[in-house]
Amino acid sequence: MQPLFGEIVLKIDTHTHIIPENIPNFSKKFGYEGFVSMANKTSEKADMVIFGEKFRTIKCNCWSTKSRLLDMRKHKTDIQVLSPIPVMFCYWAKATDTLKVSQFLNDFIANECQKHPKKFLGLGTLPMQNPELAIRELERCKEIGLKGIEIGTNINNKNLDHMDFHPFYQAAQDLNMSIFIHPWEMMGMSQMNKYWLPWLVGMPAETSRAVCSMIFGGIFKDFPNLRIAFAHGGGSFPHIIGRVEKGFLERPDLCAIDNNVNPIEYLGKFYVDSLVHSQEALDYLIRILGSKSIMLGSDYPFPLGEDHPGDMIESSSKIDKNIKKDLLYTNALSWLGLNGV
Numbered sequence: 001m002q003p004l005f006g007e008i009v010l011k012i013d014t015h016t017h018i019i020p021e022n023i024p025n026f027s028k029k030f031g032y033e034g035f036v037s038m039a040n041k042t043s044e045k046a047d048m049v050i051f052g053e054k055f056r057t058i059k060c061n062c063w064s065t066k067s068r069l070l071d072m073r074k075h076k077t078d079i080q081v082l083s084p085i086p087v088m089f090c091y092w093a094k095a096t097d098t099l100k101v102s103q104f105l106n107d108f109i110a111n112e113c114q115k116h117p118k119k120f121l122g123l124g125t126l127p128m129q130n131p132e133l134a135i136r137e138l139e140r141c142k143e144i145g146l147k148g149i150e151i152g153t154n155i156n157n158k159n160l161d162h163m164d165f166h167p168f169y170q171a172a173q174d175l176n177m178s179i180f181i182h183p184w185e186m187m188g189m190s191q192m193n194k195y196w197l198p199w200l201v202g203m204p205a206e207t208s209r210a211v212c213s214m215i216f217g218g219i220f221k222d223f224p225n226l227r228i229a230f231a232h233g234g235g236s237f238p239h240i241i242g243r244v245e246k247g248f249l250e251r252p253d254l255c256a257i258d259n260n261v262n263p264i265e266y267l268g269k270f271y272v273d274s275l276v277h278s279q280e281a282l283d284y285l286i287r288i289l290g291s292k293s294i295m296l297g298s299d300y301p302f303p304l305g306e307d308h309p310g311d312m313i314e315s316s317s318k319i320d321k322n323i324k325k326d327l328l329y330t331n332a333l334s335w336l337g338l339n340g341v
């Protein structure tokens, strides 16, 4: 293991979100609603507002680098991988407008990384509804030093195996850019408006939808060098793999139409973060996906994240010391293509 940037790195958090302190009024700029703006901002917190309604209240550690660095010191997190908040993807908007939002966010994240090169690595966002524009911005992300891209689990309800996205996968593979797949626009949201169900039930299902689409669609087969990671431990996917394989074996006429490789062959061919909130689920994840496929991810600074990033891995009495090291940083370096830097 080579030390990163000349230092021994002990803990890399691959799943964290950040937002600029000041967001332009994109709705006013582009002439239509739906873009996130901030309201009721104090030094401690602010409301994210969409269509004039509060989406959520965020704390200052979402935008303040000072608070973030203090938290990192408290949590003993050496490096955070910064990514946009999925509600900022804006795939629904006019693609040229989404490109402008993406460029604003990507420049901001790249700038944070340049200011604190030993603390932050960055992922960008792209106007995925227009793959041609997305690829152009992907190339620019590479130039400004971002390590990869965060995308949603569906793009305006197109699944991630869709042919439209193949040129993007090819470009990401050629450019050596990592991909982080995060649930958003959860399926069934309109039927689950109580009890925070879109986040508790919809998100894991949404992530499983992305994994299965990509397996059955042959994405991992056709782009074998892509380094893909899924949020929240791969959602419900690791827990339904037996059912997915059974479906593949019993109904190849439905499941094996684009890829005739058994889904279990892809276990270990992609990464997931460690955010599963239970020791038993983490142990299961290690058994099913292998210890080289799981990386610390906390969803900092949001309330459904791990309060003390890495605690579940570090405090486990069942996980071997070397495996802990893999989960806490070695696998993150592999996913980010930084082995040997």
Ligand SMILES: [Zn+2]
Pocket: 015, 017, 182, 231, 299
């Ligand atoms: Zn997240």
